Amino acid sequence: EGVGPQEYTGIKMRVVEMPAALAAFEGKKVFFVAATLRPETMYGQTNCWMHPTITYIVWQSVNDEIFVTTRRAARNMSYQDLTPELGKVEILAEVEGSQLLGVKLSAPNAVNKVIYTLPMMTIKEDKGTGVVTSVPSDAPDDYAALKDLKKKQAFREKYNISDEMVLPFDPVPIIRCPDHGDVIAATLCEDMGVQSQNDTKKLAEAKEIAYRQGFYNGTMIIGEHAGKAVQEAKVLIQEEMIQSGDAIKYME
Numbered sequence: 608e609g610v611g612p613q614e615y616t617g618i619k620m621r622v623v624e625m626p627a628a629l630a631a632f633e634g635k636k637v638f639f640v641a642a643t644l645r646p647e648t649m650y651g652q653t654n655c656w657m658h659p660t661i662t663y664i665v666w667q668s669v670n671d672e673i674f675v676t677t678r679r680a681a682r683n684m685s686y687q688d689l690t691p692e693l694g695k696v697e698i699l700a701e702v703e704g705s706q707l708l709g710v711k712l713s714a715p716n717a718v719n720k721v722i723y724t725l726p727m728m729t730i731k732e733d734k735g736t737g738v739v740t741s742v743p744s745d746a747p748d749d750y751a752a753l754k755d756l757k758k759k760q761a762f763r764e765k766y767n768i769s770d771e772m773v774l775p776f777d778p779v780p781i782i783r784c785p786d787h788g789d790v791i792a793a794t795l796c797e798d799m800g801v802q803s804q805n806d807t808k809k810l811a812e813a814k815e816i817a818y819r820q821g822f823y824n825g826t827m828i829i830g831e832h833a834g835k836a837v838q839e840a841k842v843l844i845q846e847e848m849i850q851s852g853d854a855i856k857y858m859e
């Protein structure tokens with residue numbers, strides 16, 4: 608960071624059932640837009656992370672679509688051809704993350720037909736869109752946070768998350784790594800004894816290995832690009848998702 612612009616893929620996750628906080632948008636195309644560095648992993652999405660105390664905005668994007676992101680991301684996107692008027696964000700609503708939990712979404716490329724928004728306490732407000740897609744097979748942070756929710760019923764209850772939004776979702780094997788099997792993040796977290804999403808030091812180590820091994824040595828084992836190297840598949844899948852309208856490019 609601080610080394611120049613970062614390019615993310617913004618994954619458009621469509622709201623399937625409007626929660627109370629978004630009732631005004633019934634019948635509209637509303638998307639939670641997650642910023643990721645790993646668009647080739649979207650097959651393995653099990654949920655979408657939101658921070659309970661971050662304020663999100665609901666804003667008018669192009670093509671009659673409505674996006675949900677942080678204000679900061681919307682402002683940046685308004686200079687990237689994602690608003691009707693350059694540099695102008697039309698805010699339709701302002702909603703706290705806690706009101707956007709347990710929302711049913713349809714996520715592009717995901718093996719799971721529907722997924723839910725769940726709370727993650729380590730989301731940073733000043734990075735990406737404040738919306739994070741969860742791929743516990745390949746991202747140690749996601750694995751640890753999902754495991755926390757599965758283990759702690761009180762944590763689920765606190766945020767009105769019902770069991771069926773969490774318990775049925777397990778890491779999906781999507782990428783094969785020579786020395787770490789088909790769900791590298793899950794394997795690393797278990798082997799290293801990561802205790803929770805706040806186990807910062809071990810998670811940083813696991814992340815470093817998962818990223819290096821998955822990205823540079825991994826092979827896709829799912830989807831149209833099964834058999835290809837991850838590095839090669841990444842660009843192809845990003846391009847396909849943008850072409851099909853399932854994703855956008857986002858720089859910051």
Ligand code: A2H
Nearest residue numbers: 642643644645648730731734735737739740741742745746
């Ligand atoms: B990645 P960088 Cl499978 N707060 O997407 C915390 N984390 C955030 C975030 C925020 N505001 N916005 C994005 N992220 C996460 C997939 C993935 C990611 C995989 C493996 C590794 C990985 C699924 N989650 O990231 O600091 C998002 O998680 C490893 C770093 O800009 C995003 O990509 O480098 C990544 O962090 C961006 O982190």
